Amino acid sequence: MSEQKVRNMEEFAALVGVSRPTVSKYFNDPSSVREKTRKRIEVALEQHDYRPNIYAINQNRRQTKTIGLVVPNLTDPFFAAIARIIEGMILEAGFNPLLLSSHAGPDQEISNLDSLRAIKPAGVLLAPLGRASKVDAIAEFAEQIPTTLFDANLDGVGEAFFGSDNDQSVALIVEYLCRSGEPPSFFELEDPVNPNAIKRRNAYKAAMERVGREPLFVRVEGSGWDFEEIGFSRGRELISRKQLPTSTVLCSNDRLAIGLLAAAFDQGISVGIGEDCSMRIAGHDDHPFARYTCPSLTTISQDYVAIGQHSVDTILGIIERGERLDQRIVSLFEGRLVMRGSA
Amino acid sequence: MSEQKVRNMEEFAALVGVSRPTVSKYFNDPSSVREKTRKRIEVALEQHDYRPNIYAINQNRRQTKTIGLVVPNLTDPFFAAIARIIEGMILEAGFNPLLLSSHAGPDQEISNLDSLRAIKPAGVLLAPLGRASKVDAIAEFAEQIPTTLFDANLDGVGEAFFGSDNDQSVALIVEYLCRSGEPPSFFELEDPVNPNAIKRRNAYKAAMERVGREPLFVRVEGSGWDFEEIGFSRGRELISRKQLPTSTVLCSNDRLAIGLLAAAFDQGISVGIGEDCSMRIAGHDDHPFARYTCPSLTTISQDYVAIGQHSVDTILGIIERGERLDQRIVSLFEGRLVMRGSA
């Protein structure tokens, strides 16, 4: 590696022995220059480790090579896992992912979009907070920058939405629970912020009615994203006061279920499908930790590889074609029943 | 909000009625322009929502207002939590955090540093992978851009290291376990990648010897960051074959402990401090989920607020002064014993 420092593309081009525009072409698309030239540039590149100034590049380009990825809460391992998968897909497509977390706050969500606006990304994949989101501001953002939603839908916002088919997945687990024992009650927040929660509530009701059972809701107070804590503290109260209507409980998501499992343990209730168990608990999402709860959690696994891939492909398509979709796409993917020890 | 779109600072300055450089000064430091001018700019700002082009800004600045934050694995809720805290501190200091995850891979770690190099951050906070890290490349990076390490130390790399005092924290929990029952054996990976793991191993040995007990190591095979899985599968084997040397087990970290707890449950072993329990399990780190394991996990809580704050303050100091530290700082913070149900 040469000691000489290359200050800009002009200097680097001189070292290579070609003109600056040729070097510029190379960096935009190495295959757009002649084989021989490419080799020469690449040799020089190794000797001087020059890299174009990213700010100067993006100042003039209409579009950057960045794709924004905004998730509601990175502290939630579920979203951390999805984010990681999608990051990989973006990289594979030759773009740079920029991951931002809204930290469960609508203001932070808007602030993230503002940051992205400043960066002029080619596109954005957004998993919105849901009902807490400032929809108008997000819609305005999506007008400016190609945006697709995933996980949670906001009606009419963005080019597309990819998520889970809660009707299908909840029906799946409700039917399983009914088939294998007592029909479940539904454990959820009284006033959920997440649209999925509302869809699951309705899906549960419909599924129960379909099998001729009366839907029973256990609605607990609690706000925010501290689901484990809510599941634990409210669950403990309910169990100790024997206020649970059934001994089989389907939770609106895995994190609530993890809290409820802890509450049951705390109250000396053994959970599971064995003869000696007095309670069954199921969740939804296949949280990364669902495998290691005690007992391991029966749940629904979302197809987030499909969700991620469709989100990425859609945004890439829009970027390539340079024009928006004629019609907003909404596509839902089926969940898979993951049978474990808890139900 | 006016409909007229402001294209650049020139136009915006014209609208305000001052020169462009004055506006530029305002954005760099609002207090650097006269009160009257500031007010006028701010009024115009509300009417036209202009924002300077971030690429044009950074093209000419020697230093950007970005601080890089690299963690080994965002999928690990422990790091997700730390990252979030540090992000907040960076924001509070008036800088923009850029969070990157190394996804447990040395190549990704280097790739993250390369990305950061392109962005010319004012400073970087790096939690390295540890022994798997490509130390030379990281050291070279730290020469170019002010960098402090946290969580895991790499000898001599970066301006400073802030981490936990494993000697103190492990002694604390070893002494507690010895005081309250059978002395613990130490459950760990045979060949750990994390420097903390090695320090904890040694700290355990020293602490046991100090109380006049023989250190007993349970070393299991397994690589990577899939600690729960390793703890679970290896733990299950050990328990079923009755190969654990003691019924009190101190795990090298909480994630291993979570796996081991699941293994114990799987094998019908009741864990906890009650009369009817036949095993005690403790961890280290106070993982966000440690509160909701069954039973809840007795562990050591790292003072990552202090770790984060010192990391941020140190890098800010270097940035402000514009020069590196005379001497590398190494500062360790004490852990706190968190007594819960498992031990």
Added chain:
DNA sequence: AATAAAACTTACCGCGCGTAAAATTATTGC
């Protein structure tokens, strides 16, 4: 070898801002 096509060079402009130095304006002391 003639021709066409591809690749490259030259020359120029524009992007949106930072920054040092010069010019202006405001403040202070007397």
Added chain:
DNA sequence: GCAATAATTTTACGCGCGGTAAGTTTTATT
């Protein structure tokens, strides 16, 4: 009220690259 000084603003220049058009050289084709 006036000069001296300090604070603020303006002038003037540069940053490192993208993009384009016209001209030149190289390569591929026949």
